[in-house]
Amino acid sequence: MFTIANISYLGFLVCIALCIKLYWKLSTRWNGSYSCLVGKTAIVTGANSVGKTAIVTGANSGLGYYTALDFAKRGARVILACRNKDRAEAACLKIIKATGNKNVSYKLVDFASLQSVRTFAEDFNKSEDRLDILVNNAVVGFFEKDYTGDGIQYMLHVNHISPFLLTHLLIDKLKQSAPSRIVNVASLAAIFSAPNFDNINKVPKITLFTELRDALVYATTKLYNILFTNELARRLNGTGVTVNALHPGSVSTELFRGFTGIVDYITKIFAYTLFMTGEEGAQTQIYLSVSKDVENISGGLFTNCKQIGMYSAAKDPQVDKKLWEISEELARISPNEKLNFANI
Numbered sequence: 001m002f003t004i005a006n007i008s009y010l011g012f013l014v015c016i017a018l019c020i021k022l023y024w025k026l027s028t029r030w031n032g033s034y035s036c037l038v039g040k041t042a043i044v045t046g047a048n049s050v051g052k053t054a055i056v057t058g059a060n061s062g063l064g065y066y067t068a069l070d071f072a073k074r075g076a077r078v079i080l081a082c083r084n085k086d087r088a089e090a091a092c093l094k095i096i097k098a099t100g101n102k103n104v105s106y107k108l109v110d111f112a113s114l115q116s117v118r119t120f121a122e123d124f125n126k127s128e129d130r131l132d133i134l135v136n137n138a139v140v141g142f143f144e145k146d147y148t149g150d151g152i153q154y155m156l157h158v159n160h161i162s163p164f165l166l167t168h169l170l171i172d173k174l175k176q177s178a179p180s181r182i183v184n185v186a187s188l189a190a191i192f193s194a195p196n197f198d199n200i201n202k203v204p205k206i207t208l209f210t211e212l213r214d215a216l217v218y219a220t221t222k223l224y225n226i227l228f229t230n231e232l233a234r235r236l237n238g239t240g241v242t243v244n245a246l247h248p249g250s251v252s253t254e255l256f257r258g259f260t261g262i263v264d265y266i267t268k269i270f271a272y273t274l275f276m277t278g279e280e281g282a283q284t285q286i287y288l289s290v291s292k293d294v295e296n297i298s299g300g301l302f303t304n305c306k307q308i309g310m311y312s313a314a315k316d317p318q319v320d321k322k323l324w325e326i327s328e329e330l331a332r333i334s335p336n337e338k339l340n341f342a343n344i
């Protein structure tokens with residue numbers, strides 16, 4: 001019934017939504033290097049990316065797309081690492097058209113397959129001379145299936161094990177191109193989780209509803225991105241390769257496209273009314289990839305283009321180490337691929 005009370009209540013909610021949206025608009029810090037254009041190598045507020053090569057995983061949509069677009073604007077050679085040929089090709093053409101940078105291409109990789117990541121890395125290492133920026137951005141926010149063909153829990157595999165493996169396989173190229181950067185896109189959702197190493201490779205039972213189970217598993221994999229960053233920063237110390245993690249903010253993307261019914265409906269309303277746009281949300285990962293401000297920082301956690309304190313679940317180096325060892329096993333890292341302190 002459209003009573004006056006109902007209409008006032010609705011008006012009140014719309015006002016709150018607009019205020020929150022306005023808050024995002026006014027408080028979003030933009031990576032200050034938009035004025036850094038192709039050819040102007042002297043500008044130092046954010047590195048000029050001419051001559052640099054970047055890989056952005058999951059670059060056909062959401063934050064990955066806007067990150068790749070930004071790198072292309074700066075004149076970088078950009079490789080979109082995507083699993084779907086049509087979506088990758090469409091994003092690639094859109095970026096070339098928008099920026100005029102023809103040095104943008106895609107390579108196919110499925111993060112749900114260890115072999116696919118290996119084939120991608122082998123191909124990249126053979127065909128490319130350098131790698132300056134690796135943005136581990138690809139993600140899945142729900143179980144497309146329970147386990148991958150490698151017997152790894154699906155979300156764990158796509159969100160943590162594959163970026164872990166990919167980073168190992170590309171580390172020599174990053175070291176050769178130093179100073180170079182790895183940027184791991186994590187999430188504030190990590191604070192809602194705790195490491196659960198005993199059951200790390202299990203699909204938890206659905207207790208209330210599927211979406212809640214999936215969101216909690218997603219949060220745990222995002223915590224693993226941060227633990228991985230911590231340990232990797234220690235292992236890369238002194239190599240000229242930095243690694244940082246970030247929370248991009250709440251951004252309207254396709255992250256929870258697997259949700260259905262009422263949960264999907266509510267998520268979409270929140271996303272469209274309250275969340276940041278993809279371009280706004282991509283600012284922190286762009287900042288960490290190109291800004292001079294952070295060239296000597298490694299092992300940091302950032303949001304809104306600022307370093308923040310480490311989440312409490314990610315403060316114990318022993319936990320980082322334990323996850324690292326488990327991940328080495330799950331990712332089937334061979335002895336000569338291991339990133340031990342000694343061989344760096």
Ligand SMILES: NC(=O)c1ccc[n+]([C@@H]2O[C@H](COP(=O)([O-])OP(=O)(O)OC[C@H]3O[C@@H](n4cnc5c(N)ncnc54)[C@H](OP(=O)(O)O)[C@@H]3O)[C@@H](O)[C@H]2O)c1
Nearest residue numbers: 058062063083110111112138139185187250251253254255
């Ligand atoms: N959106 C937010 O509010 C938010 C908040 C905190 C953190 N984040 C983080 O931001 C990053 C980007 O997320 P987003 O919001 O931009 O999500 P998105 O729009 O869903 O983008 C995810 C990307 O990952 C790709 N991907 C999924 N599964 C893959 C696989 N098996 N192999 C290769 N690529 C795969 C997707 O490709 P397809 O199109 O082929 O599926 C897509 O390109 C993620 O790390 C996420 O955790 C997002």
